[in-house]
Amino acid sequence: MERPNNVPLPGVSAARAAERATSLAAHLDARHRGQNAQALIRAAVKDLFRGRIALVSSFGADSAVLLHLVAQVDPTTPVIFVDTGQLFEETLQYRDQLVALLGLTDVRSVGPKTDRLARLDPENFLWQSNPDLCCRIRKVEPLAEAIGDFPAWISGRKRFQNAFRAELPVFEGDGARIKVNPLAEWTGKDVEAYRLEHGLPEHPLVKFGYLSIGCAPCTDRVKPGEDPRAGRWRGRAKTECGIHIAGSMTPENEGSGI
Template identity: 70%
Template sequence: MERPDLPVPEISRARAAERATSLAAHLDRRFGRLDAVDILREAIRNLFRGRIALVSSFGADSAVLLHLVAQVDRATPVVLVDTGQLFDETLAYRDELTARLGLTDLRAAQPDAERLARFDPEKFLWQSNPELCCRLRKVEPLAQSLGDFPAWISGRKRFQAATREELPAFEADGARIKVNPLAAWSAEDVAAYRAEHDLPAHPLVKHGFLSIGCMPCTTRVKPGEDARAGRWRGLAKVECGIHTRNAMESEGSGI
């Protein structure tokens, strides 16, 4: 029975999310144990042909997933969330990998200039309200850029953080399907693949940056620390919001 107190758009989003949850569980049971490249082939060539994008940070481990996707289809849209506060090294790395792998559809998700002028005119929102900063610079732009894509590809892995330990290969993210082909990979798997294919490392990795986001909120990782310990150091924050379940649903994005 429908709840009469919910506006129609909310009911529609709830139903879409329920369908996505059911579909993701089905896809994970059917394809979740395949090798990463086979998961990508299914997702890119069959399940969501012409309707799926890779969202890449062009960070420390990004070369591996970008290389795998390029083996399947170099024309797969690749979206970088360009917050306006990325390291120059990240932008240079983006250009290097795009050229080397022959990627033909690179897109940038950028924050709305008017909203930044309103909420972050001095570019210090990361310090006073990091959650809002991430929403303005990451969550909202990505929601806009993904548009009508019913699915997208993420490079997250279970070993990266406690919040990712149960990560499936296919999951629901609001009304969309998120594909995590590297979910089961270890840090050793990533390093071995990168070495096997002679993929360049992000230039900041050699300086101790093992998880690389925006410049103000990324620090070096000390020996023995979790790879993501350098993100939002000193704050009770471990995710930017893009990968928080249904975080962008309130934006009407369908994510």
Template identity: 70%
Template sequence: MERPDFPLQEVSKARAAERATSVAAHLDRRFRGQDARVVLDEAINNLFRGRITMVSSFGAESAVLLSLMAEVDPSTPVTFVDTGQLFEETLQYRDALVERLGLTDVRTITPDPERLKRKDPEKFLWQENPTLCCSIRKVEPLARALEGFPAWISGRKRFQGGMRAELPLFEADGARVKVNPLAEWTAADIKDYADRLDLPPHPLVKFGFLSVGCMPCTTRVKPGEDARAGRWRGLTKTECGIHVPNANVLEQEGSGI
């Protein structure tokens, strides 16, 4: 028998990733065109019962997916990454939505303090190397939080453009399956649902922040601009990295996603 040209643990990872790819493709075909609540119900109560978490930024459009999830099961774990660079309004919004929707298992995670001390002692890494900053403050903490979960739920939508334009309902994320219940929703769908349920908007939306991330890398959106135009303005960077394969290993100066 020929010896593999990479470590056996990597073979195991590769096989797990292949399986996740196969499962995600099958589920995407099966549920394509289904209502978002049906997708959530199946994912939470059937497909990955007790083994799935929703990852939420509690940002500008987060209330819609959180509300749908609360209708299905408000005890579903919700993972929130507090990067240490968020707007105070985002933290207040998180607390308000938790109370309003009756969410009972919101898990706030933070970056490794030792990593921050070594790599970002002055809190200016966002200016020198935003990709590494995102990796340390968001990608790495989330990777740790997702251990033990074979699946997770994301709030991304196709209309957000960029890498999200061809977003499936189910996709592989390494050895995990990622569920995108709102992939097929339009901006009008989001607004209609929020208006119908009178969901509170993020406090910064009224000031022109239509996509809210970390404070140093988020700016107001100008009239006529895409909603995510205010994120990492002036850079080619369009994603923090949690939806980009291997983003947590990018540590070279100037590395980009």
């Protein structure tokens, strides 16, 4: 199979590059429809984007499953982890545990620039006054820089997590890049069944009702009957950190403020 080349070329506008990526994603989504997660990951990592794809992981509540699936295909796959400086200590410990357990050899921990924090969030309370900007400087910008020249990346998002993700495709355009969502069709029961089948450890906060885990100040327990992500930014209209919002990772936005 011919490998797609969606790396933006010199002189190609961001809009044109995004248009090409969207078209390619639609083609790949139709071509690989119905494949299971492992087959999708193998196609993406070993064929379509061989040596040019990274997994972005929060090492959160569901992360062990996708990390295990990718490690089974190729444990040298780059894994990008954004340490925002506001994460639970349990998440950092869980990251180290999974890296050792799964034999991941290329985990890249990145974080916000100190000068940006000093200028925009010197007291570490920006999450209260402007959570969008806080997410921007602590997560979106570091990831945009780390993703660099990768033309594709793997995400662990799933349709069941909230209404915003209900129509999530397996392949989607993300600016000039392709985003692969191999677990898009999985349910919460699917995730838990896989975790138990393969003896994967649970994030230590899940047992306390944290079903989606991000930064400590903006993560709350989920109540019975709520969406798994209902505990994120509790009481606000905000539902996403920004890395999955269309256009947030495009070249003209990378490294910029809000």
